[in-house]
Amino acid sequence: MAQVIGILVTLLLTLGMAWGAAALWFRLPWSRNRRRLAVAGWGIAALVLLWLGVRGQWLANATQLLLLVGLTTWWFRLRPAHDRPWSDDVACLATGEVRDNRLTMHHVRDFDWRTRDDAEVRWEKRSYDLDRLDSVDMIVSSWGRPGVAHVMVSFGFEGETFVVFSVEVRRLKGERFSEIGGFFRQYELAIVAADERDAVGLRSKVRGERVSLFRLRMPQSAMRSLLLAYVDEANALAESPRFYNTITANCTTLIFAMARGIGARLPLDYRLLVTDRLPGYAFKVGGLWPGFTLSELEAGGRIDERARRVHRAPDFSQRIRQRVPGWESLDRESLAQRQ
Template sequence: MALAIAWNSFFTLLTVVMAWGTAALWYRLGLASPWRQLVVGLWGVLILGLVTLALQGFRGAALAGQSLALLVLLTWWFRLTPTHDRPWADDVNYLATGEVTGSRLTLHHVRDFDWRTRDDATVRWETRSYDLDRLDSVDMIVSSWGRPGVAHVMVSFGFGGEDFVVFSVEVRRLRGERFSEIGGFFRQYELAIVATDERDAVRLRSNVRGEQVSLFRIAMPRQSMRSLLLAYVEEANQLAKAPRFYNTITANCTTLVFAMVRGIGAGLPLDYRLLVTGRLPSYAFKVGGLWPGYSLAELEIQGRIDQQARDAHDVPGFSRRIRQGVPGWEERGASSGPTPPI
């Protein structure tokens, strides 16, 4: 009896792995239609055939068939490797890299696009330099598009309330390709770390895509700001040397940042909101990372900047305009106020 239960459990486990393989083939098999659909269909027929064989009492043959099929599938799966050499979409065509000389940070391939539609922009990639001694603010920018709990999170570093650079961990899509959250589980995309001008990053989401965008000033000591910025640069440099796959759970816009923040010594607890990215502000509030003196509701209401971004579309001082009234920025506009420690 115990042997039969163990066999059934093992066979069921292998069947579940084969079912996972159906999705892996659908999202990652590099065949054009209709050949990809044909292979996926044949794989599904194989799963049903092996289950039927087991139910008819041919357990050994069914288990051998599953083992052989999974050996072939997993050999293919683990031989998939990320690459930098593909026809990338314009906005992720280059990855950020940087180096520090003294107190001067130089970033290469800073994106400064002038967006007209989500697929059309004046393309500009620049090399920019920043004075680390003037680094005095960190903001979390959260953009959501109507899917419950789903959002994109970026981090903006400010220098004297005048210069800002945004780091965004993104899917590195092919030209003309759309993002699929499900495809992100199956090695469909490579990972990108992009440095952008703040006007580019915010306007793309608020003005062009019509998303809801919020800005939260982070309460962080200056030394921690510097450590986090340099952690971003180091992570970006490593990614430029060795490509990685994006993963909807393990390598995305929040989990990488969480790992970097922990890496600079912040003792942050694990929490489900690290995966439900739309809830990340409540997590940051819980651990004391948002600007003090306000409730979470006040921070969320006063931090909405999408209308301000639309109003400030092409006017000078974009970064100052979108911060008007945002907690932590309300008293001195875009000049940094006191920076309380976490």
């Protein structure tokens, strides 16, 4: 029994020291070379103490435990912030207010992207008539990594005006996203409201990603509740910063939490984490446009090629929806065939 306990203690301490090395690498506010030295020193200490602990020297295990207590204390004292040198695309957080049934959004992003790191910067104040809200679309963008995709939600107002909400990492200037870093408080969380030509164009034309659009089946009251839930979440985030987390606070889990918050009875499912399979989950719970198979919805929902062709068009949002299931009214030829 004592031997089993000893093995478990060694295993837990080893895992803890490995986690500590990753935490130091992703969160120490130092240069890359200094972080390498710190992680190397931590790793050497961990190996020496592990070797001594395996040889029965209990003081080595106690030393590892003290190191982990100290590191954990530092870890939980880390605080997210708003005042850092952010990348231009997440420099402003969306906020909104409702007056007389009209939603006013502040800091709506409408960049004209030239490359993935260069754009004509433009933040706007926009107003939306909630009585005209009549559509919600899920936009899924993937870039070739198995199981990984970015999910956005677009709200439409009588097929004329659209606003996209995107839950993103709030990167520093010149910083790249790392899924692993997302586990280690490397990034703050951002909720961005954007024009579709910005949000979809960036991913389809500039980054060359695969982008699909799925119209959701929702009563108008639920559409309004979900939109205002986004606004409330964005306002709260602008007031109090939060850390992004690859699993617990990302582009799908926040949507799931908001949907449940407005009364949707959604079951837990592995596809909430394997985000490129989220359309399958939405289809399973009856959230996608009816009358089509999942394969038909996926094939008809591909919009990246079309988005690249019409990137500069003033009616970008209408043209990317042509031939998308649920948006047949925007495609005269398709409408005529159905009649």
